[in-house]
Amino acid sequence: MKEHKIGIILNGVTGRMGTNQHLIRSILAIRDQGGIQVSPDEIITVDPILTGRNANKLQSLAEKHNVERWTTDLDAALQDDYNQIFFDASSTLHRAKFVEMAAKAGKAIYCEKPTAVTTDEAVRLANICSDAGVKNGVVQDKLWLPGIRKLKTLIDQGFFGRILSVRGEFGYWVFTGHDENQPAQRPSWNYRKEDGGGIIIDMLCHWRYVIDHVFGKVKSVSCTGATHLPERIDEEGKPYNCTADDSCYATFELENGVICQFNSSWDVRVRRDDLLVMQVDGSHGSAIVGLRKCWVQPLGATPKPVWNPDIPQPIDFFEGWQEVPDATEFDNAFKIQWEMFLRHVVLDEPFPYDLMEGAKGVQLAELGIESWKDRAWKDIETL
Numbered sequence: 001m002k003e004h005k006i007g008i009i010l011n012g013v014t015g016r017m018g019t020n021q022h023l024i025r026s027i028l029a030i031r032d033q034g035g036i037q038v039s040p041d042e043i044i045t046v047d048p049i050l051t052g053r054n055a056n057k058l059q060s061l062a063e064k065h066n067v068e069r070w071t072t073d074l075d076a077a078l079q080d081d082y083n084q085i086f087f088d089a090s091s092t093l094h095r096a097k098f099v100e101m102a103a104k105a106g107k108a109i110y111c112e113k114p115t116a117v118t119t120d121e122a123v124r125l126a127n128i129c130s131d132a133g134v135k136n137g138v139v140q141d142k143l144w145l146p147g148i149r150k151l152k153t154l155i156d157q158g159f160f161g162r163i164l165s166v167r168g169e170f171g172y173w174v175f176t177g178h179d180e181n182q183p184a185q186r187p188s189w190n191y192r193k194e195d196g197g198g199i200i201i202d203m204l205c206h207w208r209y210v211i212d213h214v215f216g217k218v219k220s221v222s223c224t225g226a227t228h229l230p231e232r233i234d235e236e237g238k239p240y241n242c243t244a245d246d247s248c249y250a251t252f253e254l255e256n257g258v259i260c261q262f263n264s265s266w267d268v269r270v271r272r273d274d275l276l277v278m279q280v281d282g283s284h285g286s287a288i289v290g291l292r293k294c295w296v297q298p299l300g301a302t303p304k305p306v307w308n309p310d311i312p313q314p315i316d317f318f319e320g321w322q323e324v325p326d327a328t329e330f331d332n333a334f335k336i337q338w339e340m341f342l343r344h345v346v347l348d349e350p351f352p353y354d355l356m357e358g359a360k361g362v363q364l365a366e367l368g369i370e371s372w373k374d375r376a377w378k379d380i381e382t383l
């Protein structure tokens, strides 16, 4: 058996995303399943090294999960040829310096989104990677959510006829921390613009690749943002001013004529099927898409409601939908993309989700913010 053992630097991994999705659900899951069998006699195995600033946090995370290697000396980890991949899940504004260091050290680079908060910077980082000739990629996890994979199958099978519109509703209530026993469940930097926070920069990056890959190329954007809650409590228990948008209401026009409308909010209470739900309406059928589940209603089974508020609604609108069954097993979305990136690095398989693709997400977010400020539609130029 030929083993490709890959040393992977996991930077900023003591944070929310780094620990849960990337370390535990992806890299350690790959380690614990014995690697990725890429042919009957070839396997890719992973050997992570955790890097960051706080030795105590790194050590306890490493010990808790049986990871042998950790260090606060990122330079040394980068100098070690054994480590072929550098991954970054630190907060957004730190990304650039780490990507630059890793490109200089000749590592394959994989990182969380957004890669930057301006298009110029995101494109600069993409160019640094391509100039250095290093393989690179950005997390676009939503593409491998079971619900979205089911939707993609329906589209490929022609279920919708012509897709007309998409309504996306994303969000949940993020506690401010003011009330006893209701601590905030997201980091405080998310609500400070000066620290790279804001829901537009966070979520429009996702909507860009979801729309581009699933519904068609985005042509223009109109977006309104808001900071509905002006004060929250930080990790030290101190109040701080929220300087970043915590909700946004965006409409996207696609080159193929489809209209997509996505509301994203950290101050909305959930009475829908999931934290992200998309309704896709087509000439021949519609679908409701959550993170894992998907329901459909074909034209032939579409009820015919009549507007009459004087009587109780005779139709149970929820009954007229059929759930799409799980036709396969769905692995964790982050892990699927990690496996693709590892195969890209080791076997040179295609990996289209590179830093330039990531820059497109930043571009849509930046134009969304400009649209809000100028109260105007913004067209998207090709990067």
Ligand SMILES: NC(=O)c1ccc[n+]([C@@H]2O[C@H](COP(=O)([O-])OP(=O)(O)OC[C@H]3O[C@@H](n4cnc5c(N)ncnc54)[C@H](O)[C@@H]3O)[C@@H](O)[C@H]2O)c1
Pocket (backbone or CB within 6 Å): 011, 012, 013, 014, 015, 016, 017, 018, 051, 052, 053, 089, 090, 091, 092, 094, 112, 113, 114, 139, 141, 187, 189, 202
């Ligand atoms: N793909 C997704 O769905 C998704 C979801 C949430 C967040 N994110 C992105 O992931 C990144 C991390 O977000 P999070 O919610 O985990 O934030 P977080 O604040 O929980 O984690 C950030 C981590 O970076 C570390 N860090 C900060 N500065 C550092 C430095 N100078 N050197 C080394 N480490 C440093 C922190 O100690 C912490 O461990 C952000 O860019 C965010 O936009 C992606």
